[in-house]
Amino acid sequence: MNTSATVTLAALNAAAPEEAVRMLDGIYEHSPWIARQALAGSPFGSLAALKHAMVQAVRAAPRQARLDLILAHPDLAGKAMEDGALTTESTIEQTKAGLTACSPEELAHIRSLNREYRQRFGFPFILAVRGPRGDGQSKQAILAAFERRLHNHPDFEFEEALRNIHRIAEIRLNDRFGYTPEDGNAVWDWQERLAEHSEPGYAEQGQLTVTYLTDAHRAAAQRIADWMRESGFDDVAIDAVGNVVGRYHGQQPDAPWLLTGSHYDTVRNGGKYDGRLGIFVPLAAVRRLHRAGRRLPFGIELVAFAEEEGQRYNATFIGSGALTGSFDENWLEQPDAEGITMREAMQHAGLPIADIPKLRRDPAGYLGYIEVHIEQGPVLSALDLPLGVVTSINGSLRYRGEVIGTASHAGTTPMASRHDAATAVAEWMLFAEQRARADGDSVATVGMLQVPNGSVNVIPGRCQFSLDVRAPSNAQRDALAADLLAELQAIGARRGVRAEIAEIMRASAAPSAPQWQGRWEQAVASLGLPVHRMPSGAGHDAMKLHEIMPQAMLFVRGENAGISHNPLESSTSDDMQLAVDAFSHVLEDLAVHPLPTADRQEKP
Incomplete structure (x- = not known):
């Protein structure tokens, strides 16, 4: 043909x-x-x-x-x-x-x-x-x-x-069919051009690294601000923590705001789409409205959050946390690896530190928060689906632990007489895998494992480990964690070793607001695609905004089996086009079917 x-x-x-x-x-x-x-x-x-x-x-x-x-x-x-x-x-x-x-x-x-x-x-x-x-x-x-x-x-x-x-x-x-994904191509191009900014030591190797308030980070912020202006945003500014904030006004001066966005910082040697996709999809949708000369009954506030990854300082969600009023002033005195405190970095960037408390948003003026994000996992790729609707951002728990046994000679100690700390942890890891697999969308990961002073001919007397537990609800997370901790003690008693474990982090699940999840579902269905509902195993800025207003997320399929935090992280312009179309559908639906006041005031 x-x-x-x-x-x-x-x-x-x-x-x-x-x-x-x-x-x-x-x-x-x-x-x-x-x-x-x-x-x-x-x-x-x-x-x-x-x-x-x-x-x-x-x-x-x-x-x-x-x-x-x-x-x-x-x-x-x-x-x-x-x-x-x-x-x-x-x-x-x-x-x-x-x-x-x-x-x-x-x-x-x-x-x-x-x-x-x-x-x-x-x-x-x-x-x-x-x-x-x-x-x-x-x-x-x-x-x-x-x-x-x-x-x-x-x-x-x-x-x-x-x-x-x-x-x-x-x-x-x-x-x-003579079809070109024009908005998807624009989103692709913005991400490629933003990736031109990377930090010394990484840029020379073709790697992308943009951490909080470095020169590369500040250059990225300026470029995002320029694109916001070019796309028709009425007000564009960089706020007191480095967020790039663009506002596209509604039909009336007192119109409520729909909040959206994601982060533009990266992990070290990361990908181009994590976070940034959630900036450029709404940017393309607003550009559509501006080119058509249209205003909606609500305004659109797009925030490119300055920090989410916790790479330069021991702090995460600096950008979105400032909007919820949870910026911790103790962070200001933290030094980075080169001894530069956050306060000094902010001063060097010309940020007005005293204005940080003023960044807190009043939920009464907002309809809610929606976020688009690359999936960062293999599910959509395996299902051959371009989009997924997030039901909840998983709650998580993190632990550090150690099993103490008895170090002894590997050649002279009979198997029945051993108190092997590492074998106890290995048995427990297999239990954790089986227990999490049987629990729906829960996951359990032992990501750090070490035998201090280990030797090839010595039975391990100590084994240190980490545990990360995540589940779509706090109750499911806590039940999984309780079973894992109980089994660790049972294995210890059976093997004659002692287990010590301490919680080091707890984050609550952030279930999607039903009204907003439903709008994403309608948007996906309107494109002629099946609606796939899924939890998010990773944390997102939506978790922070969930503290003060209803939120819901849309996932976009990643290429290379959905790999993320990796240079191979990618998506296609066609999938990004579908995300822009879905986002625009939510805007149009919201314009025709406003959110009831009761739902606007719904507390997460």
């Missing part, structure tokens, strides 16, 4: 079955059965609905059919390309990525990787070479993905191949 021709949904929905299949020819490589299966769900109300139907057709197919789909794809820069035997679509994609113009050395390297990959997995390496934005990845990025994925587990790589096939199909559908 001529891929320069543009198909419309109306024409597809009206077409006879075999004609409709022909309209979708080549979307999935040599696999017309996928279109045939998906079209059973016609008519489609949106391109997103069609994409999802085709994905679901693949998911529902037997494994052999999915393997055949993978095998139908050519090697990158392989013999089919050399012989001119690629499909039109594959030729366009490999050309955009520069694979049809490789040097002899590059071709030899890629073909060597092709052989190694096929030998390991039994199918070709598949990558959506047009990339997350759809305009082509560099050969360097393609080779890096190739070499990284060679080490994956075969089952994981099977699913990763399918995920890339779906992305290839999505881009082909965009081309076929």
